Amino acid sequence: MITLAIAGKPNCGKSTFFRAATLAQVEIANYPFTTIDANHGVAYVRTVCPCQEMGVPCGNCRDGVRFIPVGLIDVAGLVPEAHMGRGLGNQFLDNLRQADAILQVVDASGATDAEGNPVDIGSRDPVKDIEFLQYEMSMWMYGILSRHWAKLQRQAQARDFSLAAAIADVFAGLGVTLENVRDAGEAAGVDLRTAGEEDLIRFCRELMVRSKPMLIVGNKADQAPKVCLDRLEKHDVIFASAAGELALRMAAEGKFITYLPGDRSFAISPGANLNAAQRAGLQKVADFMQAFNGTGVQQALDAAVFNLLDMIVVFPVEDENKLTDSKGRVLPDAFLMKRGSTPRDLAYQVHTDIGEGFLYAVDAKTGMRVKDSLELKNGDIIKIVSVRK
Helix, strand or coil: CCEEEEECCCCCCHHHHHHHHHCCCCCCCCCCCCCCCCEEEEEEEEEECCHHHHCCCCCCCECCEEEEEEEEEECCCCCCCHHHCCCCHHHHHHHHHHCCEEEEEEECCCCECCCCCECCCCCCCCHHHHHHHHHHHHHHHHHHHHHHHHHHHHHCCCCCCCHHHHHHHHCHHHCCCHHHHHHHHHHHCCCHHHCCHHHHHHHHHHHHHHHCCEEEEEECHHHCCHHHHHHHHCCCCEECCHHHHHHHHHHHHCCCEECCCCCCCCEECCCCCCCHHHHHHHHHHHHHHHHHCCCCHHHHHHHHHHHHCCEEEEEEECECCCCECCCCCECCCCEEEECCCCHHHHHHHHCHHHHHCEEEEEECCCCEEECCCCCCCCCCEEEEEECCC
16 A cells, blocks of 8 residues: 655644544644654545446445545654754654655644744744755655765675665665666766765755655645745645645534535535534635635645656456456456556556466456556556466
8 A cells, every 4th residue: 555654843734634634533732742653544545436437336436536545644743953863853754664755744824933833823934844854854864874884885896786776775664766776866966986975965865855755735724824825835835724624524424514535615415503603614614625726635645646656546357348356346446556557567466476377458448458568547447367366
């Protein structure tokens, strides 16, 4: 399962975002370090289910909207100099090891200082929070590399030694690949065999960007003054109101409104017993959604998986005519796969044995047999034929 981590300084709304995305019960409070131990949950990304296009109701979607699970981690807040062990920094950074991508939540309202303490709205430039997190993560990676650097330099004297491969091994626990290392070195303009301290820090920043891609979420945007929104808009930010999304999900769970995560509006249910304060609160959320095309929470999850990680959704079936598995269930599975994946890759993702026994694949939409080198498209329905079950 793909895993996303929610990162940022204390008191920027990470736990509210986590609860809104998962409906898991976590502590939410207006003070730093509410989260001490990482919270783990399941969120969902939203896509179109092909059942309506194919005219075969599946029972696994809601009005043609399919939700696919991803892991979500809410980690302890990060403060300046966390890479040196300040605050809960080492614990925070270690929790990022298992993340495929990071949702960096910043306080768009500028109402918390660098350490997460409440200040007047608009008195903190939220752009500074973007910069410091990226710096801390880069320095954390540099700290890991520097502990191995003397040994790596000695080993690099051997003619057949690959320094790039050795660096990839150092960061293997972070999901860093040899390709990441080579691309980072090229982008930073660094010759790793002769690199000094400043070169390595620059290299680690590029390596962080490639191995832990990051999406910036401007949370509390419903409270943000225009000057803060304007500053953040230059940094490709998704604006969000995690508190608004949480209110909608709770209201939908109570049948007070009709709403699917990611919708750009909601409808109050006929006969919903809402008091004046509740209606006023929902109207405030509706106004925000109209201005920002939703609450931003689902949009951030979707953007991280489909844009940042460049994933597509593929639906494997065993009967290409009925679009069912061996038990007669219609489109029971939806797999997230890297763009550029092939039917053979899908076979391996279904099961290693099926991948090893792969013969060919059938495109269920056309009924045509396809080459195993075919690049799969988002929404494809594929039957795998294998000598193994």
